[in-house]
């Protein structure tokens with residue numbers, strides 16, 4: 450296969466954020482609403498949350514000391530989470546993020562119920 454050599458944007462630039470390592474600790478801090486420490490010292494400020502591929506979420510972050518951009522991948526909903534949200538949809542209850550808790554409502558995005566902080570779809574209706 451022919452591979453064209455493209456000039457890659459610099460790692461950490463707005464179009465090429467550096468992926469944060471897969472870490473339960475980082476995710477737990479994020480779900481708890483704590484500020485994330487930057488790998489370069491200082492803190493990561495949340496710039497925005499996007500819906501990623503296959504139900505995953507993408508949190509775009511900027512280091513407040515280096516101004517480098519990072520991205521945190523939020524794992525897609527588990528079967529247990531989906532089942533619980535489905536039960537709440539069926540019973541007409543208010544829908545909350547299974548990870549962020551009762552302070553964070555799920556919002557409708559197309560057919561999906563998405564957490565605005567996770568970017569993850571937890572259910573459909």
Ligand SMILES: [Zn+2]
Pocket residue numbers: 546547548549553564565566567568
């Ligand atoms: Zn959430």
